[in-house]
Amino acid sequence: xxxxxxxxxxxxxxxxxxxxxxxxxxxxxxxxNNEIDKVITENKEITSTxxxxxxxxxxxxxxxxxxxxxxxxxxxxxxxVRRVLVDWHDDISxxxxxxxxxxxxxxxxxxxxxxxxxxxxxxxxxxxxSYKLCGQCHGEKLRxxxxxxxxxxxxEWNGKKEYLLCVNCHNPHSPKFKELTPELPPIKQEDxx
Amino acid sequence: xxxxxxxxxxxxxxxxxxxxxxxxxxxxxxxxxxxxxxNFKTLSKKEKDRIIKNLEIKYKEKYGKEFHVxxxxxLEGTSFGYALDLSRCVGCRRCVYACVxxxxxxxxxxxxxxxxxxxxxERGIDFAHSTAQYNPEKVPEKGYFYVPIQCQQCKNPxxxxxxxxxxxxxxxxxxxxxxxxxCIGCRYCMAACxxxxxxxxxxxxxxxxxxxxxxxHYLGNRPRMKGVVEKCTFCIQRSREGKYPSCVEICPVGxxxxxxxxxxxSEIRYxxxxxxxxxxxxxxxxxxxxxxxxGI
Amino acid sequence: MNFFRFITGSIKIIFRxxxxxxxxxxxxxxxxLWGGFGYxxxxxxxxxxxxxxDSVSWAFYIGNFTFLVGVAAAAVMLVIPAYIYDWKPIxxxxxxxxxxxxxxVFMCLSxxxxxxxxxxxxxxxxxxxxxxxFPSSMLSWDxxxxxxxxLLNLFVVTYLLYCIFYKKEYKKSxxxxxxxxxxxxxxxxxxxxxxxxxALPGRVFWNSALLAPRFLASAxxxxxxxxxxxxxxxxxxxxxxxxDEAIWKIAELMVYAMFIYLFFTIAELFKEFYSGTENIxxxxxxxxxxxxxxxxxxxxxxxxxxxxxxxxxxxxxxxxKNFLTLNIGAxxxxxxxxxxxxxxxxxxxxTPDVLGQIYVYTPSMxxxxxxxxxxxxxxxxxxxxxxxxxxxxxxxYNIESLNPKIYSK
Numbered sequence: 001x002x003x004x005x006x007x008x009x010x011x012x013x014x015x016x017x018x019x020x021x022x023x024x025x026x027x028x029x030x031x032x033n034n035e036i037d038k039v040i041t042e043n044k045e046i047t048s049t050x051x052x053x054x055x056x057x058x059x060x061x062x063x064x065x066x067x068x069x070x071x072x073x074x075x076x077x078x079x080x081v082r083r084v085l086v087d088w089h090d091d092i093s094x095x096x097x098x099x100x101x102x103x104x105x106x107x108x109x110x111x112x113x114x115x116x117x118x119x120x121x122x123x124x125x126x127x128x129x130s131y132k133l134c135g136q137c138h139g140e141k142l143r144x145x146x147x148x149x150x151x152x153x154x155x156e157w158n159g160k161k162e163y164l165l166c167v168n169c170h171n172p173h174s175p176k177f178k179e180l181t182p183e184l185p186p187i188k189q190e191d192x193x
Numbered sequence: 194x195x196x197x198x199x200x201x202x203x204x205x206x207x208x209x210x211x212x213x214x215x216x217x218x219x220x221x222x223x224x225x226x227x228x229x230x231x232n233f234k235t236l237s238k239k240e241k242d243r244i245i246k247n248l249e250i251k252y253k254e255k256y257g258k259e260f261h262v263x264x265x266x267x268l269e270g271t272s273f274g275y276a277l278d279l280s281r282c283v284g285c286r287r288c289v290y291a292c293v294x295x296x297x298x299x300x301x302x303x304x305x306x307x308x309x310x311x312x313x314x315e316r317g318i319d320f321a322h323s324t325a326q327y328n329p330e331k332v333p334e335k336g337y338f339y340v341p342i343q344c345q346q347c348k349n350p351x352x353x354x355x356x357x358x359x360x361x362x363x364x365x366x367x368x369x370x371x372x373x374x375x376c377i378g379c380r381y382c383m384a385a386c387x388x389x390x391x392x393x394x395x396x397x398x399x400x401x402x403x404x405x406x407x408x409x410h411y412l413g414n415r416p417r418m419k420g421v422v423e424k425c426t427f428c429i430q431r432s433r434e435g436k437y438p439s440c441v442e443i444c445p446v447g448x449x450x451x452x453x454x455x456x457x458x459s460e461i462r463y464x465x466x467x468x469x470x471x472x473x474x475x476x477x478x479x480x481x482x483x484x485x486x487x488g489i
Numbered sequence: 490m491n492f493f494r495f496i497t498g499s500i501k502i503i504f505r506x507x508x509x510x511x512x513x514x515x516x517x518x519x520x521x522l523w524g525g526f527g528y529x530x531x532x533x534x535x536x537x538x539x540x541x542x543d544s545v546s547w548a549f550y551i552g553n554f555t556f557l558v559g560v561a562a563a564a565v566m567l568v569i570p571a572y573i574y575d576w577k578p579i580x581x582x583x584x585x586x587x588x589x590x591x592x593x594v595f596m597c598l599s600x601x602x603x604x605x606x607x608x609x610x611x612x613x614x615x616x617x618x619x620x621x622x623f624p625s626s627m628l629s630w631d632x633x634x635x636x637x638x639x640l641l642n643l644f645v646v647t648y649l650l651y652c653i654f655y656k657k658e659y660k661k662s663x664x665x666x667x668x669x670x671x672x673x674x675x676x677x678x679x680x681x682x683x684x685x686x687x688a689l690p691g692r693v694f695w696n697s698a699l700l701a702p703r704f705l706a707s708a709x710x711x712x713x714x715x716x717x718x719x720x721x722x723x724x725x726x727x728x729x730x731x732x733d734e735a736i737w738k739i740a741e742l743m744v745y746a747m748f749i750y751l752f753f754t755i756a757e758l759f760k761e762f763y764s765g766t767e768n769i770x771x772x773x774x775x776x777x778x779x780x781x782x783x784x785x786x787x788x789x790x791x792x793x794x795x796x797x798x799x800x801x802x803x804x805x806x807x808x809x810k811n812f813l814t815l816n817i818g819a820x821x822x823x824x825x826x827x828x829x830x831x832x833x834x835x836x837x838x839x840t841p842d843v844l845g846q847i848y849v850y851t852p853s854m855x856x857x858x859x860x861x862x863x864x865x866x867x868x869x870x871x872x873x874x875x876x877x878x879x880x881x882x883x884x885x886y887n888i889e890s891l892n893p894k895i896y897s898k
Binding site (some may be wrong): 356357376383391394396 | 534535536537539541542543544546547601604605606607609610611613614619620622625626627628629631632686688689690692767770796838839841842843844845846
């Protein structure tokens with residue numbers, strides 16, 4: 001009986017200490033920089049601790065000269081009205097086929113911080129973590145992808161693995177997997193001589 | 194005990210010498226040595242090392258390339274499993290040719306370890322109405338799905354059961370291998386295999402010199418000779434080094450999964466626990482290590 | 490020393506013969522040469538010279554092997570009725586039956602040797618020096634049983650001839666138990682061979698419990714057919730005596746065998762076609778072809794027609810007792826079983842293959858020539874052995890005739 005009470009006290013102390021540490025840590029960070037920066041750094045920290053054995057093989061597949069977006073957008077006044085883009089990004093408009101009836105650019109790209117993606121919650125994301133954005137709708141896929149079942153892992157089956165991002169295989173603006181040209185069929189056995 | 198052994202080996206040697214003298218009179222001593230070589234499974238470490246050294250020299254002479262022949266045994270605590278996502282496979286056959294290249298399969302006469310069957314969605318898995326000869330502009334074709342078939346690495350392998358000389362066996366990690374120097378070429382295993390996974394070198398195998406893979410395993414992708422049976426080994430030369438088989442690495446749709454069935458955190462265990470899996474011809478009780486599943 | 494003289498004496502007989510005998514030998518030698526050159530191509534380039542491929546990995550060679558196992562088995566099983574019905578020349582029937590068995594088993598083993606990819610490695614199968622997979626592999630059983638059967642028959646025949654050659658009375662205590670063992674052994678070799686195919690659940694065409702019984706029944710049709718003709722030839726050319734009744738009795742027994750075989754086959758066909766599962770495909774390929782692939786259909790129907798005609802000829806007492814129709818029937822049933830075992834048993838099991846793909850197999854020229862070579866060697870061997878046996882048993886050729894001077898003193 002005594003022993004149990006002692007144990008409970010011990011656990012409570014540990015929990016309280018942890019709270020304190022976290023609280024102080026957050027407080028100290030809050031003091032510097034603006035909000036957006038904070039969220040991004042936080043996310044970066046999460047990725048680096050989350051998957052120690054896994055490494056991205058490729059960077060997100062941007063079209064040439066398109067990134068960082070701020071190169072062009074910093075001088076533009078943002079227009080939040082939903083519309084079909086004609087002057088710029090018309091190529092994307094033309095191919096856009098990702099629930100196009102209900103969605104448009106700003107459902108994924110942030111309105112203000114042009115070099116970030118944006119979750120539905122308003123949280124900003126680096127392009128390197130775009131899978132979190134995909135996972136908002138495709139939660140089951142994300143879960144499978146995280147354990148290496150959806151998508152592809154290369155490297156070592158019992159060690160370091162490399163993964164591809166969702167967008168390495170699926171164009172985010174038109175995600176359907178593209179058809180492939182098949183390799184040659186086997187030679188008919190009649191023709192093996 | 195020692196006495197008995199030496200007497201037995203004496204009888205063995207005498208009879209072997211007689212046989213080989215009859216069969217190979219006039220041949221050089223190297224061919225003689227190879228002819229006399231025993232079943233790989235029964236060899237000591239020393240004998241294996243000597244054989245492998247000789248092989249590397251022989252390959253150097255024959256192909257003019259440095260080969261590295263491994264005989265790395267199964268890793269402790271591994272039991273390999275493979276899973277293939279039928280809802281993903283588009284039938285592009287990238288795996289077929291990656292396999293051919295990795296495993297030094299004969300190009301002419303052609304040997305493929307993987308046969309991709311195109312099946313009608315309406316019929317489900319129905320071999321009789323499938324074809325391996327499909328060749329459209331683009332895949333996947335509407336109304337069809339694709340079932341790639343290779344060695345299923347059965348836990349209860351009928352091929353091993355029927356081999357009259359024990360030239361093929363299941364390794365502790367579950368890979369069924371062939372000792373190409375011990376196989377007599379009777380092809381009973383091919384008759385027994387329900388998956389068409391075993392292939393025979395009907396003629397002298399032929400691999401372009403520049404395409405030879407020189408990282409080889411004795412029980413895997415080392416160059417074969419005419420008249421022996423060969424098969425998929427889950428790329429034993431790769432998988433025992435911790436790498437994925439080459440069909441897994443090449444697959445453009447990520448339909449192929451490989452891992453250790455004994456590791457609860459492996460992809461393969463996740464699939465077995467969370468997806469609907471099926472095995473081919475389960476009524477035959479071959480208990481494949483090769484699972485097909487539906488990712489969606 | 491005595492045995493050596495027996496051997497030299499036997500060899501001498503081989504070279505004595507009429508013009509027809511020598512013509513026969515020359516024909517056989519020519520056939521062996523023709524076949525041998527075909528086989529040498531296979532030796533040099535591998536089994537690619539055959540039409541076997543991964544889909545149809547066993548074919549004509551193994552079919553011939555199976556047929557000859559049947560002949561070997563039936564030849565000896567004929568001793569049973571000879572004993573039961575008390576046909577007079579039982580010793581002679583044993584001798585010729587076992588000679589036929591010896592030659593058949595020899596041909597069987599030859600067909601195995603030409604069928605394997607590395608014939609030089611056959612020693613891997615030998616006990617002690619190799620690693621024979623006994624008892625797991627049915628092929629190791631078959632190898633084991635066939636070799637014992639070969640040695641057993643060879644011993645009995647040699648011993649009997651040796652005794653007659655030296656005009657000694659043979660020891661019944663040696664011969665009788667061995668002959669009695671060789672009868673169940675005859676059943677064993679054929680059953681084991683059937684099990685070889687039967688025990689492969691992946692090949693549904695063979696995976697029927699009726700396979701072994703059908704094997705035995707068909708062997709009882711083809712094996713005696715050869716002996717039936719041989720006995721008539723012997724009766725005409727030597728002083729071998731066998732009554733017409735005995736020959737008709739053999740024919741009658743063959744009818745029973747044919748009937749049982751027919752019944753088993755119909756039972757098999759009923760089960761397959763009425764249940765109509767996907768396994769029916771192999772029977773369809775055999776009997777009607779699948780789509781445009783009808784290459785094997787002529788073989789199967791010729792076998793069926795020959796078999797049924799022979800059955801009718803043997804069934805009707807009038808034609809059974811007429812030696813012309815009897816011999817036609819014997820040839821027909823022999824041909825029927827040969828095609829059935831050589832082609833119809835093996836090929837459909839592999840077509841379509843286990844993955845449903847169709848590769849149409851028909852024997853290549855190399856395979857036919859190799860088979861001709863083996864059959865010619867077998868016939869040559871049988872001719873020689875029969876010649877020796879005939880001389881010793883019927884023509885009173887013995888140790889005295891070998892060297893008359895010594896014995897006449």
